[in-house]
Amino acid sequence: MLGIIITVLSVIIIFQFIYICNTKKQIKEISHILDDIGSGNLDRRLLAVENSIVSDLVYKINAIVIRDKEKLMEKDKSEKAYKKLVTSLSHDIRTPLASLIGYLEVLEKNGVTGEEHDEFLTIAKRKALNLGDYIQSLFEFLKIESGEWVYDxxxxxxxxxxxxxxxxxxxxxxxxxxxxxxxxxxxxxxxxxxxxxxxxxxxxxxxxxxxxxxxxxxxxxxxxxxxxxxxxxxxxxxxxxxxxxxxxxxxxxxxxxxxxxxxxxxxxxxxxxxxxxxxxxxxxxxxxxxxxxxxxxxxxx
The missing domain is CATH 3.30.565.10 (Histidine kinase-like ATPase, C-terminal domain)
Structure with missing residues (x-):
């Protein structure tokens, strides 16, 4: 009877030892993968045997990594959109402004008179009004984007x-x-x-x-x-x-x-x-x- 008990205990101890070794190995692998993730590789995923002591923890960590990757992708997309926005806005302001300055310089330096003078003046005024409308739209757009538009x-x-x-x-x-x-x-x-x-x-x-x-x-x-x-x-x-x-x-x-x-x-x-x-x-x-x-x-x- 004593021999049977010793044998059973020995088997239990061996299984416990194997389980601890496997768990330790998994934790070491998880640690290496986390180091890789920490260095910026958000495509890595943790692996664990189903229903193991670390499986629930691994699933939660993977969910966090996936969420962070999605946030990073969204941020990158937002930054690209912002750069495109700034580039477009700069172009849209510079072009009519340069044209307006050109007409005003002609009026100032070239001694334009008569009907041509009136025509150039009308064009310059129209371009100034268009530029003013654009700047007004830009202010409103930025107020909406920043959440500063106050609704009554x-x-x-x-x-x-x-x-x-x-x-x-x-x-x-x-x-x-x-x-x-x-x-x-x-x-x-x-x-x-x-x-x-x-x-x-x-x-x-x-x-x-x-x-x-x-x-x-x-x-x-x-x-x-x-x-x-x-x-x-x-x-x-x-x-x-x-x-x-x-x-x-x-x-x-x-x-x-x-x-x-x-x-x-x-x-x-x-x-x-x-x-x-x-x-x-x-x-x-x-x-x-x-x-x-x-x-x-x-x-x-």
Whole structure:
């Protein structure tokens, strides 16, 4: 009997010794892999026998490594996007600024007179205004990106607010010989909005249409369903190419068509960001050569 007990104990001790040795070996391998991971190789993964004493720890460490790798990839992607942004912004500011300076230097040095002087002065003023619009858009874009745009959300009669905003565009539409039709309900429809954000959304959409669509007709229409307000801005301009349509709201995206004239690639991006912040949605529909429609929806108060 004693011999059997000794034999059983001996077997248990041997198995325990083997188990400890294997565990020690696993821990040493884990330590080597962790050193490699610590040196920056986030593609390494720890290995462990299933249901071993270290398996749960290994799974958790691997999850942390995978998460850190994803964060690093996202950071690298963000840094590349930031560098692209800075490069694009620098170019977009330098180009019109250099052109403006060129016209002003001609006016100053070459003694231009008469109609040519007036023409150069008009061009210089237009370029200065375009540059001012771009800088304004840039400030707004950076405020949104940094989270510094302060929203004053209040219950607003969106029909009345829309009429007031569009009234400021009537002269501009007439100057550009664009026929317009506004279909806005007389009754009050209430939506929770930030007035300045909503004004900027409509301003950017109207400016985009006037500058880039080459339209002769424009319609703005508001309709309501049970829980939503729907607003559409439609023109009969040149439209947006099918390949460009999915990207028109991307920051700094510019279509490679005549729509890019004086474009800074920020207006529609700002409109989308602000619309989302007001819990709304915005979509673009277009057919090349047959016009563009922007559709917005907001939840009714």
């Amino acid at each position: 959300l209040k219950k607003q009669n969106i029909c009345e607010l829309t009429r007031l905003i569009l009234a400021d565009w009537v002269i501009k539409l007439e100057e550009n010989k664009i026929e317009f039709r506004f279909e806005i309900p007389e009754e009050a429809v209430y939506v929770v909005l930030d007035k300045s954000a909503y004004t900027r959304i409509l301003t950017n959409l109207m400016a985009n249409m006037i500058r880039h669509s080459h339209a002769t007709q424009l319609s703005v229409r508001i309709s309501c369903s049970l829980n939503e307000l729907n607003l559409s801005i439609a023109d009969n301009g040149i439209g947006i190419a099918e390949k460009d349509l999915p990207f028109v709201f991307d920051r700094l995206y510019k279509c490679d068509t005549s729509r890019t004239e004086n474009s800074n690639g920020l207006g529609l991006s700002i409109a989308k960001e602000l619309t989302a912040s007001l819990h709304g949605e915005i979509h673009a529909e277009s057919c090349w050569g047959r016009g563009t429609t922007f559709r917005l929806t907001f939840p009714k108060a």
